[in-house]
Amino acid sequence: MSEKKAPVAPRSADAESVGGAERTQFQMIVSRFLRHRAAMISLAVLVVIVLFTFVGPLLWRWDHTVHLEVPPSVPPNPDHPLGTTTAGHDVLGQLMRGTQQTLKVAFTVSVLGTVIGSLWGATAGYYGGRVDGLMMRVVDVFLIVPLLVMVAAIAGNVRGGTTWYAVALIISFFAWAQIARVVRGVVLSLREQEYVEAARASGASPGWIIVRHLLPNAAGPIIVAATLLIAVAILLEAGMSFLQFGIQPPDISLGQMISDARTAVSTRPWLFYPPGLMLLAICLTINFIGDGLRDALDPRQSMVRR
């Protein structure tokens, strides 16, 4: 039986049709995110908040400091939409500045924590074995540390006052561990992927593999974790400020505003509710955006059904 016939050129033995939509991955991720309604609304709200805090101060006549022209203890009115404090601050001005400081801290923490955590986690995951064991033990210690207590203790103990970047640095120092754990897990599993082995079989260097394969594939979980870290940082900063160990007067932060208004919930509610609602709104939107990103970037979802 010399049936074994090999046509030289046309060898497409199975003309399998290419299934699925002809969209790039990026488009698919975007479209999945767009479909997450809560995340979309949250994104819009967050954009408004960011504009309000960073552009608002340029347009509004009062800043966060005491002004003689500001009448003390006035409830909301056309001149002072959110009222004023007993000392003579305009609450709207304070709110803008406080939110700004909070966001600056949170974004800085997110960036720093993600960089430190990613490097730490990727190193541990890539080398594995004993290096991994030791590095992750350090992460374990950081993970079980009561974060707020730790940052408050350090910040409160530090000589002199603390500025927003000092606060951000201290929070970053303790908050990177979660990122490290995520990244390490991802890298550990990616390292074993056959496409990484294929690259090694072709003679790729570790640098090539990290840049070409590990980082792009770990990007999704890192982005999600970095987003959620923003919310964690905001609550941490607010907690510190509430305990008076965060950003110090005359500068202002949302936690400090709540702390100052604590005894005035019933008498001067306009001092108490705005900063809290602002914190809640930011954290809620960021948590929803994180959830939407997770849905969109989850690698399990990007796999088509077999």
Add this chain to the structure above:
Amino acid sequence: MLVYTVRRVLGTIPILILASVLTFVLIDVSGDPLTQLRMQQPPPDPSVIELQEERLYLDRSMPERYWLWVTGIGGHGDIGLLQGEFGPSTQSNSYDIGAQLAERLGVTLRLVGAAMLLALGLAILAGVVSAMRQYSKIDYTLTFIGFLALSMPVFWFGGIMQHAGVSFNDLVGEQVFATIGDGLYQAQGEDLWGRITNALAYMTLPTIVLMLTSFASWSRYQRTAMLEVLNSDYVRLAKAKGLPNRVVVRRHALRTALIPLTTVVAVGIAGVIDGTVLTEQVFQWRGLGEFFVNAIETNDSYALMAWLLLSGVTVILANLVADLLYGVLDPRIRYE
């Protein structure tokens, strides 16, 4: 199992040592206990400062101080963890850190215990309901509540609850909820019923505030774990055996989905400690939270170290217990 237990217990020793080093170094490096003294106007006499430095062992090098802090060898008898002494306080010569901690521990444990039990129970319930009715209205509602609770600043929520309590009292014209203090003083001399009503009055609001965050994260976790198990092959096989749904859920799904929760709760202790500090501050309890805030405000290094070490030990022990519990619950670990 015995080998497993012994190994785990021994395994915590290096972690405890590491925690003590970390605590000591961080606090020691970051601040100076005599900040306030040095900043005084007019400047105090150098001999006063010197005296204080000697009292607080600041005249010794850091490694020496650490050794002293742990063992107490070569100290004045007021230092040395191994001897049950936590070191001299900056607040006053008579301020006994150990005694203070012990006194406040009871106050805080009451709050923490109640909040954790409540959070755990509700979280399991919510998680199971959510998972069983995935994508239903109740699932979405619980999910939203979870997100809301996760995003809520504890101290702000505490303020709202306090205000709500006061309003409620005004409305019914009776002191139903106490919104300030821990109520231990008021409970003295009461009979059992009096103690119970007292505890309810003082504890209800802070407990709700403290459990909120834990409830949120644990219920999310429980939902995920439950969903995973409900979609597992062995739950399918259990159904195929002819077990009714409620038996499958209770015996096969819930039983296995609870195992990983032990670890999550143990790790979550850290969050509870954070929450306790804030909650006690809002409701003005004289517990460990207040001790902590005081210690920072007075640059009381040894008090701060003692507090941090205590919370560190708590977290480590909680994780140890979770590990051991895991071994009991999961036969795969037991025989490893």
Add this chain to the structure above:
Amino acid sequence: MTTTEHMSNEETSSPGTGDVVLEVRDLSVTFPSDDGPLPAVREVSYVLRRGEALGIVGESGSGKSVTSMAIMGLLPKNARVEGSAKVLGQEVVGLDDAEISKVRGNRIAMIFQDPLTSLNPVYTVGYQIAEAVLAHHKVGKKAAMARALELLELVDIPNPAQRLKQYPHELSGGMRQRVVIAIAMANEPDVIIADEPTTALDVTVQAQVLEALESARKETGAALVLITHDLGVVAGHVDRVGVMYGGRLVETGPVEEVFYRPRMPYALGLLGSLPRLDEDRNERLTPILGTPPSLLTLPGGCAFAPRCPMARDLCHEQEPSLLATAENGERVRVPVEDTGAHTAACHFSEELEGAQPTDLFRGTAVGAETTDTGGTADTGGTAESVAESEERAEQAERALARADGSGDTADGSGREAILTVRDLVKHFPIRSKGLLKRRIGEVQAVSGISLDLYEHETLALVGESGCGKSTTARLMLQLIRQTSGEVEYRGQPLHSMSQRQLRPLRRDLQLVFQDPFASLDPRMTVSDIVAEPLRIHGRRNGEAKKRVRELLELVGLNVEHGSRYPHEFSGGQRQRIGVARALALNPKVLILDEPVSALDVSIQAGVINLLEDLQDDLGLSYLFVSHDLSVVKHIADRVAVMYLGKIVETGTTEELFRAPAHPYTQALISAIPLPDPVKERTRERIVVTGDVPSPADPPSGCRFRTRCPKFADELSESERVKCVEEPPELVDRGTGHPDACHYSRAVELI
């Protein structure tokens, strides 16, 4: 058993509903999805009589599992189930939980695919079996445990009393599947549905588990629905077969009828695309073109029409129904109760009378290829016949060369080995979980292997999971480093080279992986994936682009597809992409690690043909790692059989399959199910017991002795001593090829 059950078939073919245990009528299942409703099962009807065994065959996504899950009421809540399924006359579709719980496990039981996840890890085996008893019988816990013990004996588990108290993780996969069978048998159900019960198991274990299932069934008299993709398993174990495609039953009938006289082109094509143990190696496979349809976009007419070589306009317009062909050639509807009838859903099924797969699929294959690849196929038409005759001549030459080659390799002289391995050893440390990661033992993955791979030949490395074959493959590429031993490529010692020194040599040695879903980076386009090796070796962009086009064409992919991402391709296409990547640097040696085992049968054949063609055209040497002896027999020139890190037998494919000498090889060949009902039921078998021992603690002497049928049954006490004490050498013991058994004897099995 064949004869008796076949007789009962004849008897019952006259409709009498009394002995029907399962009756499925017009069962349809639809899942909601983001892209619209997904019809997973469409109008499936069949009946199952008492004690009968029905096989349901189909590829992934054909709806075969969903059908049975619908009957069991185990589908997720969002699935819409229509139609009827009656168990002993009782309707089970739409029953509430309390009602269906009384039926499940009692009247109808199910066995699932993956034994590793089917049992709850936190309860003992005994508890889980007793639970099944207690679910339907009001007996005491003690009585239930006693029954559990009885059941474990029934499914042939050694030391049953001890097993009762063990947890699932302490049992091997095969053992666990027996426990699942015991659970299914617990209440003597009338129907057992086995959903791919052996797919996750090794072949030798598969044989044991199927036997356990058979004996348990005999004991309880249960009827069986055996769902599988493996035509061989079906051939040996059922009376009737139903073939599913695109969510429908497309052919049903007695097993001999369907296997010997298929009436639906799909069934015929499946049989033709299967590499077979009982056929000669130079028989080229006839793949079915295309891929199974997406259920979201089912074609209007017959679901198979787009892949069918005899499809006409009618096929694309009207979906054929399941009809039998009467004596006079007319297509008639037969009642579902007529279980003796042979029905097919094809408008032209009478044309398949006496057709061979090659008749149908060979001729059209070329035509379809011509239309498909457009530009490249300009040579079609008249030029084709010329090309073909040239091809034939070449073919003959090659066959000659191959015969020469194999003659040479047998005595080890003549051609030069391109890749050689000497005494290769690899131990993996087992480390403690603690901080220190102490070394607490080692897995002896590879224990002294020597191989020679000659130019332009295919050497197959065969063995069950955990035998060390993949480790050997990676050692040969130096992707992992050996504990000791030598690997030489054209006289250059790879084992002592640094990674830097190895780099230029990597061009010559490339790897193709098993899992086409994991081996392609999901974030890179196909072009980038194929070009990656070129870029690593510093080729310029333009050059690389040109080469990628060449490569995609070479493996039969559309060049325009280069800008797409892997997830847009099917399994077979992805595997082709993987091959293209491996070929990018013009390698001399390809190491193929189970390259087709993750693919559906109809797709598998196309990839095998591609590999064969590439070898001929490019003069490649293949090291073909596989657990599937049928594929190996088809593709390999020489075979080395591995067991627990050692080679137990090696020889030319012809020698090894004609006269296997080592008991393990014999058992392995015996365990492969033949897709031929008569041969499969009458063949001689050499069966092994138990599971592969842990490579962390292999048996002394001959590593196979703990499972060896010869050791257990034939050898005397004094002869056994040698097996226990002395590891057998790999030498020729008069069978014409080397084996590693002290008492080897060639046996003819096929």
